[in-house]
Amino acid sequence: MNTTLPKLLLLRLRGGVLLRLQELKTQRGLLFLLITITVIVLLKMGQALPATPLQSNFSSDLVKLRGQTAQYMPIGLLGAFLLTVFLSPSLGLYFSPSEINLLFSGPFSRRALLLYKLSSYAFGVLLSSLLIMLLVPKSVYSPQATFFGTFLTLLFIQLLTIATGLLGQLWERHIFARLKYLIIMMILLLVAAGWYHAHVSSDLSGVLIQFQSSIGGAFLLAPFNVFAHIFLSQSIFPDLLTWVTLGLAMNMSLVTLLILLDRHSDEALTVASLEIHKRWDHARQGGLPWRPRSMIARSSMQPTMLGGIGPIVWRQMLSAIRSSSNVLLTFLTLAIIAGPLLVIARANISIWSLIGGVFFAAVFVLPKTLVFDFRSDLDTMQNFKGLPLSAWKICIGQLASPVLLTILIELVLLGSAAILLDSQSRFRLISISPFLVPFNVLLYGVENLFFLLFPAPLVPIGRADYDFIGRTMIGCAITITILIGSCLLAAGTSYLAVTAIGSSWPMFVVVAWLSLTLLASMMLPLLSWAYNHFDVGLR
Amino acid sequence: MQSSPNDFVAVRNLTFRVEPGQILGLVGPNGAGKTTILRVLSGIIPPSSGTLCLADHDIVSDPIQAKQSLGYIPDEPRLFDNLTVWEHLEFFSAAYRVANYQTTAETLLEFFSLSGQRNHVVQSLSRGMRQKVAIACAYLHHPKVLLFDEPLTGLDPAGIRSIKESMRQRAAQGAAVIISSHLLGLVESLCTHLLLLHQGQCRYFGRIEDVLQAFDKIDNVATLEDVFFSITNEDDHPERK
Numbered sequence: 001m002n003t004t005l006p007k008l009l010l011l012r013l014r015g016g017v018l019l020r021l022q023e024l025k026t027q028r029g030l031l032f033l034l035i036t037i038t039v040i041v042l043l044k045m046g047q048a049l050p051a052t053p054l055q056s057n058f059s060s061d062l063v064k065l066r067g068q069t070a071q072y073m074p075i076g077l078l079g080a081f082l083l084t085v086f087l088s089p090s091l092g093l094y095f096s097p098s099e100i101n102l103l104f105s106g107p108f109s110r111r112a113l114l115l116y117k118l119s120s121y122a123f124g125v126l127l128s129s130l131l132i133m134l135l136v137p138k139s140v141y142s143p144q145a146t147f148f149g150t151f152l153t154l155l156f157i158q159l160l161t162i163a164t165g166l167l168g169q170l171w172e173r174h175i176f177a178r179l180k181y182l183i184i185m186m187i188l189l190l191v192a193a194g195w196y197h198a199h200v201s202s203d204l205s206g207v208l209i210q211f212q213s214s215i216g217g218a219f220l221l222a223p224f225n226v227f228a229h230i231f232l233s234q235s236i237f238p239d240l241l242t243w244v245t246l247g248l249a250m251n252m253s254l255v256t257l258l259i260l261l262d263r264h265s266d267e268a269l270t271v272a273s274l275e276i277h278k279r280w281d282h283a284r285q286g287g288l289p290w291r292p293r294s295m296i297a298r299s300s301m302q303p304t305m306l307g308g309i310g311p312i313v314w315r316q317m318l319s320a321i322r323s324s325s326n327v328l329l330t331f332l333t334l335a336i337i338a339g340p341l342l343v344i345a346r347a348n349i350s351i352w353s354l355i356g357g358v359f360f361a362a363v364f365v366l367p368k369t370l371v372f373d374f375r376s377d378l379d380t381m382q383n384f385k386g387l388p389l390s391a392w393k394i395c396i397g398q399l400a401s402p403v404l405l406t407i408l409i410e411l412v413l414l415g416s417a418a419i420l421l422d423s424q425s426r427f428r429l430i431s432i433s434p435f436l437v438p439f440n441v442l443l444y445g446v447e448n449l450f451f452l453l454f455p456a457p458l459v460p461i462g463r464a465d466y467d468f469i470g471r472t473m474i475g476c477a478i479t480i481t482i483l484i485g486s487c488l489l490a491a492g493t494s495y496l497a498v499t500a501i502g503s504s505w506p507m508f509v510v511v512a513w514l515s516l517t518l519l520a521s522m523m524l525p526l527l528s529w530a531y532n533h534f535d536v537g538l539r
Numbered sequence: 540m541q542s543s544p545n546d547f548v549a550v551r552n553l554t555f556r557v558e559p560g561q562i563l564g565l566v567g568p569n570g571a572g573k574t575t576i577l578r579v580l581s582g583i584i585p586p587s588s589g590t591l592c593l594a595d596h597d598i599v600s601d602p603i604q605a606k607q608s609l610g611y612i613p614d615e616p617r618l619f620d621n622l623t624v625w626e627h628l629e630f631f632s633a634a635y636r637v638a639n640y641q642t643t644a645e646t647l648l649e650f651f652s653l654s655g656q657r658n659h660v661v662q663s664l665s666r667g668m669r670q671k672v673a674i675a676c677a678y679l680h681h682p683k684v685l686l687f688d689e690p691l692t693g694l695d696p697a698g699i700r701s702i703k704e705s706m707r708q709r710a711a712q713g714a715a716v717i718i719s720s721h722l723l724g725l726v727e728s729l730c731t732h733l734l735l736l737h738q739g740q741c742r743y744f745g746r747i748e749d750v751l752q753a754f755d756k757i758d759n760v761a762t763l764e765d766v767f768f769s770i771t772n773e774d775d776h777p778e779r780k
Contacts, residue, residue: 295663297623303633311633315619315626322621322660380617385583387634388606536583 005108005116013123032454035474040134066141069231074224075208077153081224082187084161093117093162114262118159118255125154141231145240149231152247156227159254166261223250297322308389312397316372320401327369331409339416351425354417355432358410362440363480366409367447370402374448374531378455382536391528399448399527403440410436431509438513438520442486445523446479452530490515549575550739553589557715557732559683562706564726564747565719566763567736568771573719574614576736577686580717581611594683594715607635610677614688614719616669618661624648624672625657628679635680647675651701666693674702678709685709687718691725703729727763735770742770 023029095104095117103113129151136146211217226246233239303314320328377384377398384394414433418426456471494512501507550572557563565573578584580591582598582605591598594608618627625644632640648654651671661669670693677685687706691699706729710716720726726733726747733750735743743750747763754766 295660296658297626297660298658299623299626299629303629305633305636308634308636311630314633315622315630318626319619319621380619382578382583382613383617383619386581386606386609386611388603389634390603536578 005103005112006119009116009120009123012120032471032474035478066232069141070228071212072208073228073231074221075212077157077224077227078220081157081160084157085164093165110262111259114259115255118258121158122155125151125158128154142233142240144236145231145233148240148244148247149227152230152244152251153227155251156223156247156254159251159258163254163257163261166258170261226250308387308393309397309400312384312389312394313400316398316401319376320370320372320405324370324372328405328409331366331369332412335409335413336416338413339419342417342420351421351428354414354421354429357417358413361413362406362410362443363483364476366406367402367443367479370405372401372405373398373444375451381534385534385536391531392524395448395524395527395531399441399444402444403437406440406444407436410440431506434513435516438516439483439487441520442516442523443479443483445520445527446482447475449523449527449530450475450478452527452534455534486516486519490519548587548739550579550736553736553741555734555741555744557684557717559713559715560710561732562710562716562718562730563732563734564730565717565734565736566721566723566726566767567742570738571736572739573736574688577611577613577688577717577719580684581609581686582606583611607680608683609686610680610682610684611686612670612673612677612688612690614692616666616673618669618672620662621660623658623660624653624664627661627672627676631676631679637680640679643679644675647678650705651675652697667695667698670694671698671702674705678705681712681714683714685714685716687716687720689720690718691720691722723763723767733763735767737771 024033093114095113099117103116108116129147132150133143133147136143141149212221226243229243230240230247233243299318301314304310306313374381387394411433414429418429421429454471490512493515494508497511498504498508553576555563565576567573575584579586580593580598582602585599593605596605596608598605619630622630625648628640628644628647631637632644637643645654648657651674653668653671653675656664656668661672664672670690674690685706690702690706694702703725706716706718710731718726718730730747732745733743733747734741735750743766750766751761751763754769755761
């Protein structure tokens with residue numbers, strides 16, 4: 001490899017480190033670091049606690065986990081690979097515009113450029129592997145096995161994805177390109193058939209074992225078995241060394257294949273990279289990562305004033321409908337069919353499991369998808385700052401759309417699943433549904449507060465955006481802590497009130513709702529303060 | 540006024556006044572503090588000290604009323620991606636409480652040759668067209684103060700002409716206009732007054748004719764470009780004085 005490119009790689013790495021260190025000088029950066037360290041320390045402390053009866057069960061679960069690793073990890077990795085191939089934009093190999101402009105026109109061979117890019121990917125994977133090694137308990141896999149296993153596995157999937165992309169690009173030139181759709185159809189049919197078989201026989205693991213023992217399955221899973229063995233290695237020699245050598249050899253073979261394939265990629269790589277950059281740049285500027293398909297639209301409704309809140313809500317609702325109607329319809333459809341599906345599956349779920357399911361969807365799925373609030377307006381914040389509207393009106397307007405849409409989806413989900421419950425549980429479910437309003441205000445309030453204090457794009461920029469990964473993890477931890485804390489506080493207040501007054505269940509519900517609403521309403525001054533302090537000049 | 544985001548003093552000890560009907564050209568080298576001044580004036584970033592009044596309203600203590608009288612067109616037209624041109628006009632008319640905005644909006648679309656793009660989602664438009672949409676939105680509520688940051692970037696000759704014409708019209712109707720630009724020819728031909736900034740400080744404020752005459756007598760120069768380089772070079776190389 002040309003020595004200039006490794007030097008460039010090191011310089012960029014040093015630049016990244018210096019940038020992070022500079023960020024630590026700011027109050028926000030320091031706060032972010034403290035929260036990160038706290039989360040990691042809490043995780044490690046949890047692992048280091050002396051054994052309790054609960055932990056004994058956990059330990060036996062970990063032993064089971066090792067057994068399941070051998071059985072299911074290869075299939076899981078195959079699934080991860082297929083998912084990466086389908087989700088990867090274009091060829092799976094991305095050069096930034098600055099790399100295209102400065103390096104493609106420089107005195108570097110294609111091979112040198114490819115190796116430079118692959119080295120940068122490998123470095124990103126290396127950092128991920130170190131982080132994962134720190135977080136995975138020693139009782140599950142040895143640290144060395146975790147590190148090498150993660151590193152080689154992630155690298156293999158990434159290289160295989162790029163190779164598939166380049167092969168696909170070569171294939172596109174031939175008349176047989178149409179076979180691609182046939183293959184996708186066959187895979188989908190196979191998955192559907194397996195799923196149906198598992199449903200009829202009520203034994204999903206049996207179907208998976210059948211697949212593994214078939215000739216096709218064994219062939220497909222053979223490379224992934226190697227990586228499962230790395231994780232399961234008990235000793236450094238011969239176990240770990242043997243499997244790591246094999247994994248390394250497979251990765252090196254893929255690199256050789258990529259060098260051969262890259263000779264034929266022509267300008268497709270450049271075009272694909274620029275298209276990806278266009279999307280990422282749009283997301284980096286704070287826009288929605290997806291764009292409306294139609295370039296011409298006719299408005300069917302006009303904004304109402306509502307003291308200035310109306311136009312803000314109207315604009316976000318239009319944005320939701322234009323850019324994410326498919327996402328919204330998918331969520332609503334899933335919510336509608338959830339109940340009937342559970343009935344078909346003869347699931348016997350309690351009201352608390354149902355609430356847990358809604359909580360999971362509410363915290364981990366919906367707020368990350370329904371981002372029609374400040375989070376999608378990073379680039380247009382100065383438009384709001386210039387409006388003759390109070391901060392609290394803008395904050396209410398911005399929160400209204402995602403909160404209303406989330407409540408709608410959750411109500412449909414609860415209603416759909418309520419068919420499983422007995423009449424008493426159904427009554428309880430109805431009585432707690434008003435909690436969705438303060439709960440979601442609190443949820444989106446926290447999400448937006450976190451965003452206004454630590455503004456960042458909604459999607460990862462590039463393949464190894466550690467800022468994004470770290471922020472998402474910490475953001476989720478903070479949100480869950482605040483939500484659970486608020487719910488417990490509301491329940492505790494209600495319990496004390498009911499104990500003091502000596503009243504019953506309806507009073508408990510009313511006091512808890514009022515307490516949660518009070519806590520949720522406290523988000524408004526906090527959000528207004530954060531909005532007023534949001535520095536547009538920094539963007 | 541003084542503005543010091545992140546402890547860096549971007550602009551210091553600046554005092555100026557723009558009367559209705561006047562057009563002030565804000566010029567200076569890169570990093571002089573022009574955009575910061577416009578952002579502070581528009582209430583987007585708060586000043587660290589000083590008083591800023593827009594149409595007799597203090598932007599810090601009475602921001603809502605001050606902003607009601609203000610139209611700000613930033614250097615980069617950041618519009619709402621998913622909204623059409625017409626929906627932008629609807630949004631801003633509702634936010635600024637403009638009653639019966641339809642006629643004004645139609646006139647603005649026609650003036651800026653945007654009628655054909657009325658139902659186009661703004662992200663499908665060129666930069667120049669988006670710039671015109673941003674200006675149309677800013678004109679909709681007939682602001683008494685107009686702030687332009689590099690208004691002609693990305694515009695075609697027809698667009699440049701129409702926007703220059705609209706600035707003159709707005710000033711003639713009684714608006715106080717401030718234009719930040721590196722195009723000294725534009726400033727010289729359009730503005731009545733000049734504020735020359737360098738390194739965050741005012742180097743000249745007054746009528747353009749006066750500064751040209753003053754420099755004509757001293758250095759025998761007659762264009763704004765000569766004045767600009769004369770002042771900024773003097774600051775950068777005081778030994779040449």
